[in-house]
Structures are given as C-alpha cells and as structure tokens.
Amino acid sequence: MDSIDLRLIDLLRDNARSSYAELARKVGLSAPAVHERVGKLEAAGTIRGYRAEVDHxxxxxxxxxxxxxxxxxxxxxxxxxxxxxxxxxxxxxxxxxxxxxxxxxxxxxxxxxxxxxxxxxxxxxxxxxxxxxxxxxxxxxxxxxxxxx
Amino acid sequence: MDSIDLRLIDLLRDNARSSYAELARKVGLSAPAVHERVGKLEAAGTIRGYRAEVDHxxxxxxxxxxxxxxxxxxxxxxxxxxxxxxxxxxxxxxxxxxxxxxxxxxxxxxxxxxxxxxxxxxxxxxxxxxxxxxxxxxxxxxxxxxxxx
DNA sequence: TCATCACCATGGACTCCATCGACCTTCGGC
DNA sequence: GCCGAAGGTCGATGGAGTCCATGGTGATGA
Structure with missing residues (x-):
C-alpha cells in the first residue's frame, strides 16, 4: 500500500471503467504491473467492487x-x-x-x-x-x- | 429505456468493470449493440459514472x-x-x-x-x-x- | 561486506475485446 | 406498398488483457 496504490484507488474511484493500460500510463507503470496491483487490492478487500452510479x-x-x-x-x-x-x-x-x-x-x-x-x-x-x-x-x-x- | 437497458444497469451496478462482451452474453445481444446502449445511457445521464468501492x-x-x-x-x-x-x-x-x-x-x-x-x-x-x-x-x-x- | 532470498517491474506473446463500417430487419408514416 | 429511421448482426482490425519468463532491487542474515 504505497502512493501508487493510493493513486490507483483514486483513479478507479473517479472512473471504475478505466482500462489497465490507461491506469498504467497515468501512474507511470506497465499494464501488467497495474493489473497485479489492482488484483491485490481487490483480494485484500481494499477495493470492494465497482459500481455504476445512476440517476435515481x-x-x-x-x-x-x-x-x-x-x-x-x-x-x-x-x-x-x-x-x-x-x-x-x-x-x-x-x-x-x-x-x-x-x-x-x-x-x-x-x-x-x-x-x-x-x-x-x-x-x-x-x-x-x-x-x-x-x-x-x-x-x-x-x-x-x-x-x- | 426497455427491460434490456434495465438489466444492463443492474449488471453494471453489480460490477461496473464487466466487459461489453460479457454484458452482451448476459442480455443476449451482440457486443456492439450493448456498447451503443450503454453509451446512450451514459449520454442521457441515466448512468452517471463508475466508481470503485473501497474499504474506508x-x-x-x-x-x-x-x-x-x-x-x-x-x-x-x-x-x-x-x-x-x-x-x-x-x-x-x-x-x-x-x-x-x-x-x-x-x-x-x-x-x-x-x-x-x-x-x-x-x-x-x-x-x-x-x-x-x-x-x-x-x-x-x-x-x-x-x-x- | 557480501550472498541470498523474496518481491516486483519489464517485455514479449497470445488471446480476447472494443469498436468501426457495412449490411439487414423491423416498424411507422405517407 | 414504399421509404426512411432506428437499431440489430456480422466481420475486420487495432489495441487491450493477461500469462510467463527474465532481470533488477531491497532487505535479511552470516
């Protein structure tokens, strides 16, 4: 859980449908690296899920x-x-x-x-x-x- | 806004990172059709965005x-x-x-x-x-x- | 100080997906 | 019955997701 993880979380809270490639560009890592980091955040329960927000x-x-x-x-x-x-x-x-x-x-x-x-x-x-x-x-x-x- | 749109919304509220191909399989349409429907729901403001849910x-x-x-x-x-x-x-x-x-x-x-x-x-x-x-x-x-x- | 180990990023390769264009079907209006 | 619009499928292609082997780096312990 370092500053890159926090940035990934911020980016995914802003747009949960960002591609791994896009996230990778924004945090300055490779796509596989981002993929693994996000996977670990999900496995650890830090990221609970991804939700569409609707106009009720x-x-x-x-x-x-x-x-x-x-x-x-x-x-x-x-x-x-x-x-x-x-x-x-x-x-x-x-x-x-x-x-x-x-x-x-x-x-x-x-x-x-x-x-x-x-x-x-x-x-x-x-x-x-x-x-x-x-x-x-x-x-x-x-x-x-x-x-x- | 028909029943397929509602199902798409439900699916995206459950998992906003579902691929269009996966959504297409679940609602019984082709991926481009789902892509267009979701795009229209976003443009209409019915879908406001996609958020990662975190463990605070x-x-x-x-x-x-x-x-x-x-x-x-x-x-x-x-x-x-x-x-x-x-x-x-x-x-x-x-x-x-x-x-x-x-x-x-x-x-x-x-x-x-x-x-x-x-x-x-x-x-x-x-x-x-x-x-x-x-x-x-x-x-x-x-x-x-x-x-x- | 150096060797070792564990972890993580990189780059490549392969599969699958997103997305565009072309064509088809269906439905309403004329 | 014909025409146009809306919305669907299909096919192709460029790019993304994801697995794997490799190499580098930092921490640990002798």
Whole structure:
C-alpha cells in the first residue's frame, strides 16, 4: 500500500471503467504491473467492487429519505436488522450510537411508497418508533475523498 | 429505456468493470449493440459514472458520522453549501425538509478529526447549530436496488 | 561486506475485446 | 406498398488483457 496504490484507488474511484493500460500510463507503470496491483487490492478487500452510479430519478426512484429507528428495550437487534435487510428500498444501513439504533437511507418512487415503507418498518418486531426526514434535493452523494480515501 | 437497458444497469451496478462482451452474453445481444446502449445511457445521464468501492477503514477513514445542520434564520443557504462543499470529508450532502436544512455524511480517520470538523462546520457563517450521530458500524452502504433502480 | 532470498517491474506473446463500417430487419408514416 | 429511421448482426482490425519468463532491487542474515 504505497502512493501508487493510493493513486490507483483514486483513479478507479473517479472512473471504475478505466482500462489497465490507461491506469498504467497515468501512474507511470506497465499494464501488467497495474493489473497485479489492482488484483491485490481487490483480494485484500481494499477495493470492494465497482459500481455504476445512476440517476435515481431517471429510474423512478426520485424520493430519498433518511429514517432513524428506535428499538424496543430488550429487542433482538438482529431481528430488526434482518427485517430491514430484506427491504430492497433500504440502500444503506448504519448501526448508530445514540437513541436511534439504526439510521437508514431509503429510496422509493413516491411519497405514498415512502409511507408504506415507514408503516412496514414500524410494524417490524423490535421497532419501537421511527423518525423520517425527506431529502428535498441531493447536493452530492458518495463523493470520493482524494489523496487518502 | 426497455427491460434490456434495465438489466444492463443492474449488471453494471453489480460490477461496473464487466466487459461489453460479457454484458452482451448476459442480455443476449451482440457486443456492439450493448456498447451503443450503454453509451446512450451514459449520454442521457441515466448512468452517471463508475466508481470503485473501497474499504474506508483500510484507507484510514474508519469513522463515519451523520451531521445535521440547522441554519441561522435569514442565512444565505448557498454560503453554507459552498463552505460544506469545500470540505473533502463530506461525502454526501442532502438538502432536507425539516428543522435541519442539511444532512451530511462525513468520513474521517479519528474522533479527534471529527471534533475538528464539527467545530469548523459550526464556525461556518450561516450555521446556527449542528447535531452529530456517530456510526458504530456500517451494515451496508449503497446497495443497488435491483429490477428498477 | 557480501550472498541470498523474496518481491516486483519489464517485455514479449497470445488471446480476447472494443469498436468501426457495412449490411439487414423491423416498424411507422405517407 | 414504399421509404426512411432506428437499431440489430456480422466481420475486420487495432489495441487491450493477461500469462510467463527474465532481470533488477531491497532487505535479511552470516
């Protein structure tokens, strides 16, 4: 994990479809060398995968919301987690410090669908209550942190 | 935008480095046809880009937090936004409905750095107060929603 | 200080892919 | 029924991906 690895990571976070030859030119190595380095970063889990970023509105998922979950005292946390994991609308899920055990990022097409999702989460065993905040607009998302990160 | 486009999007969200030939095999078209479809999806903005996903802990950014910003009454929203945009630690930024105008996802290396970041945000003109919640663990992030999205 | 070992980059070779042009099919409108 | 547009397949070619053998370099230990 040296500075060349970091540059490769930066380049791949900027454009994951760059060819190895292009990466090699940019970092000043040969293509096989880059190939091996990237392979090792993948094997080590430093690079987890490659994702296309989409325009959610264009795909009919124009409503983004953040939902905090407060658990029942004595609830089995794994049950809540399993139930939430089964909901495809939940894009991200963090286990939090504080009153709200989980913080979710969800994406749905309409406010009506959001309502149904909230109802479903509230009905989940172990969930005491939820708090929902709706994103009116997304300024930016998943912006890579250059240099290190 | 037909079902083949949606499948291509799903495949690219799963692995953005798939070759056109591989995508072609999976959707039952020729490679040039897939090439043209993907190019159109990119040109239309439906596909915004391709990003490598990294293990943030491995890169020394093990602390994730969510920060809500309450603005001063009468503050210029653009000033706050510009200031926050200049902070590389801020990975995502949503403009929200509710008391907290902005919701940020931030990533730093240590709690000390988080403290400094919060101080910096609080000192930003237009910011009345902030509310920070720390993620103890990330259950999942940026999970693609299959089928549509 | 020198020998040894392990690791990594290089360069070549071979296979496969990206991509362009030409032609074909299908569908809508006239 | 004909024509044009859109979008598909096919074929060719230039370049990329990837494997392998070789050589150089830095660290370790005697």
């Amino acid at each position: 509105e264009a795909l009919g998922l124009g409503v983004t919301a953040l939902i905090g979950i407060i658990e029942d005292s004595g609830a089995d946390t794994d049950d809540v987690l399993t139930a939430v994991r089964a909901m495809p609308e939940v894009e991200s899920c963090y286990f939090m410090a504080g009153v709200e055990s989980y913080q979710l990022t969800v994406r749905v097409g309409t406010i009506a669908e959001l309502e149904q999702l909230i109802v479903r989460i509230n009905r989940t065993p172990g969930v005491a209550s939820t708090r929902t905040a709706i994103a009116l607009s997304t300024k930016w998302e998943n912006r890579p942190q250059p240099g290190v990160g | 802990e491995a890169l020394g950014l093990g602390v994730t937090a969510l920060i809500g910003i309450i603005e001063d009454s009468g503050a210029d929203t653009d000033d706050v936004l510009t200031a926050v945009r200049a902070m590389p630690e801020v990975e995502s930024c949503y403009f929200m409905a509710g008391v907290e105008s902005y919701q940020l996802t931030v990533r730093v290396g240590t709690i000390a750095e988080l403290e400094q970041l919060i101080v910096r945000i609080n000192r930003t003109p237009g910011v009345a107060s902030t509310r920070t919640a720390i993620a103890l663990s990330t259950k999942w992030e940026n999970r693609p929603q299959p089928g549509v999205g």
